[in-house]
Amino acid sequence: MSIRWSLVVPVKTLVAAKTRLAEATGPHRTRLAVAVACDTVSAVLACPLVARAIVVTADPAAAGPLGALGAEVVPDPDLGLNTALRTGAAHAVRLEPGHAVGALQADLPALRPAELAEVLAAAAEFDQSFVPDALDVGTTFYGVRPGVPFTPRFGGESRARHLAGGAKELLLPGVDSVRRDVDTPDDLRAALALGLGRHTAAVVSDLWPDPAS
């Protein structure tokens, strides 16, 4: 039987989230951040290799809808992204020491469960591995096999740090939706072209009633 995964999804306090989209989204910024996280978590929970989704957040306005989708919510100690991820991973290991543990960015609104399953199946072959973002600069997924220390190095140019830390870079064809994180209006357009999840699509249709314009 294949290894099953606990995936940790970090969600920043909304007042500070998605600032690079502030101009493009105006009053819809926090709504978009929640919608994007909801689509990410929905796809995670629909992936057959995922046993549990653990959202780490300090924000009740994110915890509510993500918990309602079926994620377990763990409070964020508010000491930065990698501490949030280690906190979620420690929770996962306490509950299920036999599962592999991964970190997945919360801003993947086009995420497809089947593409995530391809990534998780490949990641199960290596002690430590990661998937670079669409620009080959950052990271969207980092994971470890059961029993291997979980040492995420997210933030900014994290692809190089994950490589330097000895994680195997997973270069898989056909996993664009796992690599397409959304930080800027151009990223959001690229995710729209891949196919947005329903929560994000609803917000984007308010933002851009005519996507061609």
Ligand SMILES: Nc1nc2c(ncn2[C@@H]2O[C@H](COP(=O)(O)OP(=O)(O)OP(=O)(O)O)[C@@H](O)[C@H]2O)c(=O)[nH]1
């Ligand atoms: N729980 C938690 N999640 C975080 C934290 N910092 C970043 N994240 C999450 O990590 C991912 C990448 O975040 P960033 O790109 O740094 O921030 P962002 O809010 O998406 O965008 P910007 O404000 O434009 O930087 C997103 O899923 C964020 O929600 C943190 O301190 N705690």
Ligand SMILES: C=C(OP(=O)(O)O)C(=O)O
């Ligand atoms: C946190 C990261 O990405 P971004 O800020 O681009 O979302 C990262 O890639 O490690």
